[in-house]
Amino acid sequence: MTTSEIRNPQSEIFDSNSYLNMELLRFTTAGSVDDGKSTLIGRLLYDSKSIFEDQYENIKATSERRGESTVNLALFTDGLKAEREQGITIDVAYRYFSTPKRKFIIADTPGHIQYTRNMVTGASTANLAIILVDARQGIVEQTRRHSIIASLLGIPHIAVCINKMDLVNHEEAVFNNIVAEYREFATRLKTKDIHFIPISALNGDNVVHRSENMKWCEGVTLMYLLENIHIASDINHIDMRFPVQYVVRPYSDEFHDYRGYAGRISSGVIRKGDKVIVLPSGFTSTVKSVELDGKELKEAFAPLSVTVQLEDDIDISRGDMLVREGNVPKQSQDIEAMVCWMGEKPIQLNGKYFLKHTSKEVRAVVKEIKYKMDINSLHRITENPSIGMNDVGRISLRTTAPLCFDAYTKNRDTGSFILIEEGSNVTVGACMIID
Amino acid sequence: MSYTLNHLKTLEAESIFVLREVAAQFQNPAILFSGGKDSILVTYLAKKAFYPAPIPFPLVHIDTGHNFEETITYRDNLVKKLNVKLIVGSVQESIDTGRVAEEKGYSASRIRLQTTTLLDTIEKYKFDCCMGGARRDEEKARAKERFFSHRDEFGQWDPKNQRPELWNLFNGKMQVGENFRVFPISNWTELDVWQYLAMEGIEMPSLYFSHKRRVFDRDGTLLAESPYIPMKPTEVVEEMVVRFRTIGDITSTGATLSTAATLDDIIQEVASSRTTERGGRADDKRSESSMEDRKKEGYF
Structure with a gap:
């Protein structure tokens, strides 16, 4: 790539009104340097004309200074000094690009087992996970681990990209064998939507442009998938859940009696006139208005942030939840959950932690450690299980006050919580509630 | 009825959520206001998040003293319009009281000195959280930043x-003496910011729009003629038609040649731009990791 080949990012495709219909897709990529992850991201950004001249000049100069013969696109994705020096990814880096159809946020995460917690962080908000497989190696431990984490974190879509097809003569049989092996393994995953794409990130085959070398491939390119995959249904629009985040009380002459409940809709739809129940108190009322910035909305849906007024003056504060009559979440002080542990000290049996769930904070005690999961095989270790940093397992907790929750598989918002270590205040556990 | 949101509405919902979390989790939070488009956006999102109640945070301006006049005029009008409290932390005062020493030479800048003034201001007013308009797409160290940065x-x-x-x-839990920086618009890009400002019809400082200005070229950056920037004998001032893509301290903010006179013109220009907005920032050119180094010391 030379500078003269750098075209104006976005310019050919830009129409000033098109952005009003652009959707946002968040995806995660996990992997180590060798499997071509950085090259793939560089390729997506370069071929979608999202690399700017000064950024390109910057990494070109660094590549030259280091005596590398080609421009190292991996430098574009590595941000911290230590990462550039060591040529590895340590932490989650966020990248942005857009095409006329969508805006994309990439959570670029490290793939080594000791960085599982960073992978989980990136996966927690993603719509789609890209899993890279080296065509020469086939499915390896890391492939399984990334897929299991994507499944555990409830990422709705997986794109398995079989990379380095140029190094196996673009052979269809190699691709088919890997797909068959992955499908066999994937029967144990919860993810329902899995796509397979043979690519060469280095040469750009099937990344943004269709491959000339793999005419046998009838599927779509990775970019086509990213631009067109149906994500609107990933959000639960059925079960209305509105955690109250903040109570708006202006105390002004004009809005003397105003009391608004501010929050972000976790799932479902909320409209004026809806009968609602306030949890945990159980009081009922009717929605008087749904608004934002003084403008009333006919209805609002997840993930919008709004302010809700009710007809009745009842005591509601942060941590309460508005739901609809006839469709209420579970309420309990006993919680069963899968945990991905991030703390330096292993999880303590009978240990006490702060627990943050939606806008509510309580304390929790670990009653039981049921098993540790081998995240390379899904095998359960039940004998004296100890869950340390980067481990995944199943635990039972008892909380100081009841939580209003749904299973994580039904609702990523009301089904997730974090554990915080007392004293250090560090986030140590990412938890997903089981039915 | 289709329940889909465009990306601007999705970003707005996320940022408002973050602003409300700050109001709920901290005792004494503030918005760091630089006068640039990003901190203007954060301020307007805060207005939306809490309406009809007033914005529950003061605006804190860490003032290098080397300002564009337009920035101060805009700031003072905004404060009046939104009825929000303004606190100014003065770098000049930090210099006068000997807390920091002024850099010398042609490329002297007060950017690095801001860190001390910022930390002193946080201590003086006991802020436990300062929000900023930093975005992850701006710079490589910022790409790794959290929304809630401990x-x-x-x-x-x-x-x-x-x-x-x-x-x-x-x-947002912390021990006494620690504090947080929170970045509500982490996930916005430069283009998103302009598209949103246009969609909402928000009035912006005149510096962002094309105007005639006396500037000179220094190492490829067009700097405004100003008593705060000593010029080398070889540097020549010329009147050009320019605008600013970012607004900060006058000594480190480069102008770009531009005829963009409206928000729509700016959107078109940003969409077809071949360089990033910080490409014109002299403060980032000092070394490959200058932003990371400044952040580690306590910069925004």
């Missing part, structure tokens, strides 16, 4: 030991 008692950022940030569950 700082130790020296205000320092430890990039290798950041708290994991999962789902939308933000952990």
Whole structure:
């Protein structure tokens, strides 16, 4: 790539009104340097004309200074000094690009087992996970681990990209064998939507442009998938859940009696006139208005942030939840959950932690450690299980006050919580509630 | 009825959520206001988040004293319009009281000195959280930043030991003396910001729009003629038609040649731009990791 080949990012495709219909897709990529992850991201950004001249000049100069013969696109994705020096990814880096159809946020995460917690962080908000497989190696431990984490974190879509097809003569049989092996393994995953794409990130085959070398491939390119995959249904629009985040009380002459409940809709739809129940108190009322910035909305849906007024003056504060009559979440002080542990000290049996769930904070005690999961095989270790940093397992907790929750598989918002270590205040556990 | 949101509405909802979390989780939070488009956006989003109540945070301006006049005029009008409290932390005062020493030479800048004034201001007013308009797409060190960024008692950022940030569950717990920096518009790009400002019809400082100005070229950056920037004998001032893509301290903010006179013109220009907005920032050109180094010391 030379500078003269750098075209104006976005310019050919830009129409000033098109952005009003652009959707946002968040995806995660996990992997180590060798499997071509950085090259793939560089390729997506370069071929979608999202690399700017000064950024390109910057990494070109660094590549030259280091005596590398080609421009190292991996430098574009590595941000911290230590990462550039060591040529590895340590932490989650966020990248942005857009095409006329969508805006994309990439959570670029490290793939080594000791960085599982960073992978989980990136996966927690993603719509789609890209899993890279080296065509020469086939499915390896890391492939399984990334897929299991994507499944555990409830990422709705997986794109398995079989990379380095140029190094196996673009052979269809190699691709088919890997797909068959992955499908066999994937029967144990919860993810329902899995796509397979043979690519060469280095040469750009099937990344943004269709491959000339793999005419046998009838599927779509990775970019086509990213631009067109149906994500609107990933959000639960059925079960209305509105955690109250903040109570708006202006105390002004004009809005003397105003009391608004501010929050972000976790799932479902909320409209004026809806009968609602306030949890945990159980009081009922009717929605008087749904608004934002003084403008009333006919209805609002997840993930919008709004302010809700009710007809009745009842005591509601942060941590309460508005739901609809006839469709209420579970309420309990006993919680069963899968945990991905991030703390330096292993999880303590009978240990006490702060627990943050939606806008509510309580304390929790670990009653039981049921098993540790081998995240390379899904095998359960039940004998004296100890869950340390980067481990995944199943635990039972008892909380100081009841939580209003749904299973994580039904609702990523009301089904997730974090554990915080007392004293250090560090986030140590990412938890997903089981039915 | 289709329940889809465009990306601007999705970003707005996320940022408002973050602003409300700050109001709920902290005792004494503030918005760091530089007068640039990003901090203007954060301020307007805060207005939306809490309406009809007033914005529950003061605006804090860390003032290098080397300002464009237009920035101060805009700031004072905004404060009046939104009825919000303004606190100014003065770098000049930090220099006068001997807290910091002014850099010398042609490329002297007060950018680095801001860190001390910022930390002193945080201490003086006992802020436990300062929100900024930093975006992850701006710069490589910022791409690794959390929404809720924990700082130790020296205000320092430890990039290798950041708290994991999962789902939308933000952990703002801390010990006495520590504080947080929070970045509500982390996920916005420069283009998103302009598209949103245009969509909302928000009035912006005149510096962002094309105007005639006396400028000179220094190492490829067009700097405004100003008593705050000593000129080398070889540098020649010329009147050009320019605008600013970012607005900060006058000594480090480069102008770009532009005829963009409206928000729509700016959107077109940004969409077809071949360089990033910080490409014109002299403060980032000092070394490959100058932003990371400044952040570790406690910079924004």
